[in-house]
Amino acid sequence: QSALTQPPSASGSPGQSVTISCTGTSSDVGGYNYVSWYQQYPGKAPKLIIYEVTKRPSGVPDRFSGSKSGNTASLTVSGLQAEDEADYYCSSYAGSNNLFGGGTKLTVL
Amino acid sequence: QVQVVESGGGLAKPGGSLRLSCAASGFTFRDYYMSWIRQAPGKGLEWVSSISFSGSTIYYADSVKGRFTISRDNARNSLFLQMNSLRAEDTAVYYCARDLRPNYATYEFGYWGQGTLVTVSS
Numbered sequence: 001q002s003a004l005t006q007p008p009s010a011s012g013s014p015g016q017s018v019t020i021s022c023t024g025t026s027s028d029v030g031g032y033n034y035v036s037w038y039q040q041y042p043g044k045a046p047k048l049i050i051y052e053v054t055k056r057p058s059g060v061p062d063r064f065s066g067s068k069s070g071n072t073a074s075l076t077v078s079g080l081q082a083e084d085e086a087d088y089y090c091s092s093y094a095g096s097n098n099l100f101g102g103g104t105k106l107t108v109l
Numbered sequence: 110q111v112q113v114v115e116s117g118g119g120l121a122k123p124g125g126s127l128r129l130s131c132a133a134s135g136f137t138f139r140d141y142y143m144s145w146i147r148q149a150p151g152k153g154l155e156w157v158s159s160i161s162f163s164g165s166t167i168y169y170a171d172s173v174k175g176r177f178t179i180s181r182d183n184a185r186n187s188l189f190l191q192m193n194s195l196r197a198e199d200t201a202v203y204y205c206a207r208d209l210r211p212n213y214a215t216y217e218f219g220y221w222g223q224g225t226l227v228t229v230s231s
């Protein structure tokens with residue numbers, strides 16, 4: 001049950017786009033289309049922003065998008081805004097368990 | 110509206126026990142997979158355990174297998190986590206989370222509680 005691999009940090013200026021990667025294996029990310037992404041502010045509970053690789057829950061801005069290629073999933077935040085500065089975690093169904101990535105701290109410069 | 114509220118956290122000694130509870134409201138509890146997820150101070154998220162609609166199917170992370178027991182009471186709309194043989198590394202905020210969609214298990218957590226802090230220290 002190894003964690004998924006995310007870069008520890010990412011950054012971009014307001015208005016720019018940033019992509020965060022999430023690498024797993026064929027037993028998790030590559031094997032299922034149940035990859036989700038969560039946004040977490042300090043001291044708050046995580047919030048689901050992407051599910052089933054590409055879908056957005058109601059209320060999540062379309063600036064957030066997800067994709068997957070092979071064993072790597074990605075979250076793209078377009079038109080960066082100051083409020084997007086937060087921690088982001090990927091997650092994948094893995095059969096009899098679930099895996100999270102180590103998290104990426106997104107800084108808006 | 111959907112709500113999940115955790116309780117039962119606190120200070121425990123190494124080797125001790127704690128029982129966490131999660132009270133659910135605003136949805137048909139028996140129709141959803143439920144999970145516990147934890148976050149150690151300053152660290153990332155770690156999936157702990159999940160339980161099926163009726164409680165017949167249960168999964169645990171290797172780090173807690175044999176020490177923690179997840180259960181649910183659908184009549185009381187409640188989820189539980191019995192934690193035994195606690196270790197310092199179990200110190201974390203423990204979140205109760207509901208799967209996004211009913212009658213389906215994808216471990217995509219659509220609703221989270223505010224978390225309850227468990228501290229294991231002598």
